[in-house]
Amino acid sequence: MKKNKKNTPVTEETTDVVEVSEDVPASAEIREGENEITESGVVTDEVPEPIETDTETGAAEVLDDAPALWEEHEEDDGEAEAAPTLSRVRLSPAPFVRTSDKTRSLMLDVIIALLPAYLWGIYTFGTRVLTVGVVAIASCVLFEALMQLILHRPIKIGDLSAVVTGLLLTMGFSSAVPIWMPIVGAFVSIVIMKGLFGGIGRNLVNPALAARVLLLMWPSQLHIFTAPGERLSGIGLTHVESVTTPLDALHAGAFPNVMLFDLILGRTAGCIGEIFPVLLLAGGIYLIVRRVISWRIPVAYIGTVACLTFFFPQIEGSNLNFMLCELFSGGLLLGAFFMATDPVTSPTTPYGHLIYGVGCGVLTVLFRYFGYFAEGMPFAILIMNLLVWIIDRYVVPTPFGGRVAHEKS
Amino acid sequence: MQYSFRGGVRLDFHKKTRGKRIEMLPAPGTVTVPILYSENRAAELFVSVGDTVAIGQPLGNAGGGLWCPVHAGVSGRVVEIRQGADPLSGPYIGVVIENDGQDTPAPTVQPFAKSLQDATGEELLEVIRNAGIPSMVTETLPVYAVIESSIGRVDRIIVNCTECEPYLTSTYRLLMENPAAVINGVKILLKAIGVRQALLAVDNRCMDALNKLEKLLDGSKMIFGRAVDAKYPMEERTLLYAMTGRELPAGKTAVDAGCVMFRAETCAAVFQAFAFGMPYVRRVVTVAGNCIASPKNVSVPLGTSVQDLIAFCGGFRKSPASLVLGSPMTGCAVASTDQLITKDTVAVLALSRPTAENAASACIRCGRCVDVCPMHLMPHAIVRAAERSAWKRMDRLSVTACMECGSCSYVCPGGVDVTAKVAAAKEAYRTHLASREEAVEDVVEEVVEEVVEETVSPEEILVPETPAAPKEDAVPEIISVFGEDAAAVDNTAKPVPEGEKLILTLDGKEDAAHEEE
Numbered sequence: 001m002k003k004n005k006k007n008t009p010v011t012e013e014t015t016d017v018v019e020v021s022e023d024v025p026a027s028a029e030i031r032e033g034e035n036e037i038t039e040s041g042v043v044t045d046e047v048p049e050p051i052e053t054d055t056e057t058g059a060a061e062v063l064d065d066a067p068a069l070w071e072e073h074e075e076d077d078g079e080a081e082a083a084p085t086l087s088r089v090r091l092s093p094a095p096f097v098r099t100s101d102k103t104r105s106l107m108l109d110v111i112i113a114l115l116p117a118y119l120w121g122i123y124t125f126g127t128r129v130l131t132v133g134v135v136a137i138a139s140c141v142l143f144e145a146l147m148q149l150i151l152h153r154p155i156k157i158g159d160l161s162a163v164v165t166g167l168l169l170t171m172g173f174s175s176a177v178p179i180w181m182p183i184v185g186a187f188v189s190i191v192i193m194k195g196l197f198g199g200i201g202r203n204l205v206n207p208a209l210a211a212r213v214l215l216l217m218w219p220s221q222l223h224i225f226t227a228p229g230e231r232l233s234g235i236g237l238t239h240v241e242s243v244t245t246p247l248d249a250l251h252a253g254a255f256p257n258v259m260l261f262d263l264i265l266g267r268t269a270g271c272i273g274e275i276f277p278v279l280l281l282a283g284g285i286y287l288i289v290r291r292v293i294s295w296r297i298p299v300a301y302i303g304t305v306a307c308l309t310f311f312f313p314q315i316e317g318s319n320l321n322f323m324l325c326e327l328f329s330g331g332l333l334l335g336a337f338f339m340a341t342d343p344v345t346s347p348t349t350p351y352g353h354l355i356y357g358v359g360c361g362v363l364t365v366l367f368r369y370f371g372y373f374a375e376g377m378p379f380a381i382l383i384m385n386l387l388v389w390i391i392d393r394y395v396v397p398t399p400f401g402g403r404v405a406h407e408k409s
Numbered sequence: 410m411q412y413s414f415r416g417g418v419r420l421d422f423h424k425k426t427r428g429k430r431i432e433m434l435p436a437p438g439t440v441t442v443p444i445l446y447s448e449n450r451a452a453e454l455f456v457s458v459g460d461t462v463a464i465g466q467p468l469g470n471a472g473g474g475l476w477c478p479v480h481a482g483v484s485g486r487v488v489e490i491r492q493g494a495d496p497l498s499g500p501y502i503g504v505v506i507e508n509d510g511q512d513t514p515a516p517t518v519q520p521f522a523k524s525l526q527d528a529t530g531e532e533l534l535e536v537i538r539n540a541g542i543p544s545m546v547t548e549t550l551p552v553y554a555v556i557e558s559s560i561g562r563v564d565r566i567i568v569n570c571t572e573c574e575p576y577l578t579s580t581y582r583l584l585m586e587n588p589a590a591v592i593n594g595v596k597i598l599l600k601a602i603g604v605r606q607a608l609l610a611v612d613n614r615c616m617d618a619l620n621k622l623e624k625l626l627d628g629s630k631m632i633f634g635r636a637v638d639a640k641y642p643m644e645e646r647t648l649l650y651a652m653t654g655r656e657l658p659a660g661k662t663a664v665d666a667g668c669v670m671f672r673a674e675t676c677a678a679v680f681q682a683f684a685f686g687m688p689y690v691r692r693v694v695t696v697a698g699n700c701i702a703s704p705k706n707v708s709v710p711l712g713t714s715v716q717d718l719i720a721f722c723g724g725f726r727k728s729p730a731s732l733v734l735g736s737p738m739t740g741c742a743v744a745s746t747d748q749l750i751t752k753d754t755v756a757v758l759a760l761s762r763p764t765a766e767n768a769a770s771a772c773i774r775c776g777r778c779v780d781v782c783p784m785h786l787m788p789h790a791i792v793r794a795a796e797r798s799a800w801k802r803m804d805r806l807s808v809t810a811c812m813e814c815g816s817c818s819y820v821c822p823g824g825v826d827v828t829a830k831v832a833a834a835k836e837a838y839r840t841h842l843a844s845r846e847e848a849v850e851d852v853v854e855e856v857v858e859e860v861v862e863e864t865v866s867p868e869e870i871l872v873p874e875t876p877a878a879p880k881e882d883a884v885p886e887i888i889s890v891f892g893e894d895a896a897a898v899d900n901t902a903k904p905v906p907e908g909e910k911l912i913l914t915l916d917g918k919e920d921a922a923h924e925e926e
């Protein structure tokens with residue numbers, strides 16, 4: 001691409017149309033003008049450098065020396081066609097470029113962020129966890145497809161949202177859950193909570209959470225927790241000795257009888273996906289970095305819980321210890337990073353995020369302190385889900401340049 | 410310090426024509442120079458069929474807000490004058506010129522007689538007016554109108570040299586190949602407006618162009634280069650905010666905030682008009698997209714058909730799925746190549762990937778549209794409100810503030826055409842407002858007529874001491890129909906029955922007679 005010939009071949013057209021770059025005398029005249037301006041004092045500008053109008057600085061050297069400030073998605077040019085036609089041309093509204101981030105890629109990111117904690121669940125509680133997960137995810141996807149088939153909607157299981165629901169459902173079960181529960185849970189979440197409300201983007205509450213709360217109708221079967229390291233396998237359920245989880249202990253008014261260290265590193269009894277706070281934290285940070293979720297909801301949520309439990313501990317003893325136990329036991333982190341941030345059921349404005357996060361935090365602590373169940377996260381998030389429309393209604397950002405009201409309010 | 414604004418998107422680059430010099434399109438056999446007009450103002454035509462025209466000869470005055478001359482870009486004979494409509498610019502009168510290949514310049518194409526120092530602002534303005542240069546910042550206005558409105562009201566010029574959209578490289582190439590023309594244009598504008606400071610805003614992905622400008626500006630105390638965050642959209646309001654921190658309220662232009670804004674192309678065109686007397690007859694168009702055989706930047710005479718332009722760029726290499734006139738974010742899809750290159754055509758793009766929403770698209774309320782909206786709106790909420798025709802909610806969401814930049818559609822992971830829907834909502838809302846006002850006006854008129862007919866007989870007007878009492882029941886009845894608009898109806902209806910106002914409409918004689926009494 002060396003085109004450094006000075007004033008590349010001047011064609012007839014270019015001479016006559018008098019391109020700026022071809023004509024030196026005229027620009028010289030301007031220079032003269034500038035000089036005089038300076039003398040006259042009307043304009044105090046300095047004389048500019050002689051105006052270079054040559055093409056010395058042609059194509060080759062200017063290429064690609066601008067810093068690459070962000071990653072560029074290279075365009076796929078594809079193969080050339082023998083006889084291109086205009087028959088494929090469709091009229092569509094602007095813009096004609098779109099981001100490569102699709103719903104599917106967001107969901108994939110959520111799955112990636114959830115996987116470490118889930119794998120830890122498999123490691124700690126045995127292959128039965130894998131069975132539960134497969135059953136939950138498979139039935140979610142199946143119900144989603146059936147629902148769309150029956151309603152004559154396009155089949156959209158490829159967007160992976162049903163897989164995320166199934167995975168979140170699994171994360172909240174214990175390893176000893178009866179195998180019909182994931183199936184019923186999948187039905188409740190996908191068919192009742194999502195499909196009947198109009199499908200993806202239309203549900204009022206987080207489907208996985210709603211199913212989890214509904215399944216509390218069978219608390220005795222839902223709340224059988226195995227000790228860490230007691231690995232179950234197979235589908236059927238042998239008799240399992242239930243152990244006390246840290247959260248149960250806190251709810252009963254005593255510090256859990258595990259080291260804080262074990263609590264943080266996932267060596268406690270509890271739900272499949274909730275026992276390893278470090279991995280959940282890592283997954284949450286991954287989502288924030290990938291801009292899948294906003295940092296405001298988890299920070300407001302966890303921050304509120306931290307403040308309330310630190311300043312108003314329920315158990316005598318070290319405030320800090322109590323706060324850390326509350327933060328790292330139960331499903332708080334899973335809820336804060338993966339459930340409260342569900343885009344469909346959370347507010348969309350920055351201030352809305354904060355209000356919603358704080359609301360979740362306050363309700364979680366209230367349910368944990370005064371509720372019947374040890375866990376408060378699902379109820380808190382569900383209630384805040386139902387309040388999202390109010391938040392979005394009244395927290396409207398001021399438009400750029402101020403609001404112009406046409407209607408009398 | 411980073412010159413930036415909240416919201417906006419950083420778009421992919423896709424700028425393969427970056428390293429390619431601007432090429433001159435040999436004037437095609439025929440061009441159809443579009444003389445734009447609008448409903449409000451008709452265009453004026455100076456030529457008729459059979460006339461011989463030369464390059465730079467005025468053909469007519471564009472109507473509408475663009476009241477400025479339009480010139481021939483080729484020399485030849487006018488063979489036809491026809492009506493047409495451009496998807497970007499609207500209706501036009503097309504002057505079809507058959508190129509004679511002589512490229513005779515018009516006698517009016519002469520350099521400005523004086524040097525810049527001797528010229529007065531009015532003379533410079535005249536030169537710019539006659540050159541028919543569009544503003545490219547405030548659409549629908551020619552640049553002379555912008556200058557006129559800014560004289561005495563601004564303290565600096567901001568030159569928008571940014572080019573944040575994918576594919577487009579014409580501004581970048583202009584800055585690389587002819588920075589002197591831009592700077593000289595700015596000097597002419599400084600002189601014409603009579604201000605002492607100009608800032609050249611170049612986006613920070615084009616630092617080489619900025620360096621080039623700064624080399625030429627070395628030591629200048631009036632013109633400065635500035636690197637701004639390469640965010641889209643970088644247009645009047647966002648750039649003004651980025652450079653000065655001033656937020657423009659809706660309906661205001663940069664001039665109201667004490668700055669006047671031009672684009673780099675405008676400055677170069679001003680310089681051309683001054684130094685060579687060449688009016689705005691050619692513009693640089695980026696022809697790009699993965700379906701174009703050899704993408705390039707081409708300097709095209711206005712009125713060239715898209716067909717000729719694409720042929721010059723080697724034709725298509727693949728069947729395009731969308732053919733776009735204008736920029737990739739705000740341009741317009743067309744179905745055929747017989748459109749024209751107008752003053753607004755920044756680019757011609759042939760893209761192989763369809764972008765429109767399909768059956769699988771769905772909003773998941775992720776809020777990304779809220780994050781990127783440069784006007785800080787909630788596009789997804791506007792779309793939902795529009796589905797329910799919730800006018801009050803749409804008002805609360807400031808639907809009319811949308812500038813249709815396309816950022817929300819760009820980021821939507823659900824693949825929804827958010828921008829198009831918000832634009833439709835805006836239109837529907839405006840129609841709703843207008844129809845409501847009309848309805849109110851109709852009622853007011855009715856009431857007025859009724860009241861006048863029933864209560865004010867000529868005798869009563871002549872005896873103003875006993876003003877006719879309005880029929881009490883006439884007004885409230887209408888009000889109850891309109892509920893919330895009661896106040897509006899009431900206020901407008903009230904003054905009418907009072908006899909004194911009606912007196913003013915009588916002629917002087919009777920008025921005088923009344924005074925004598």
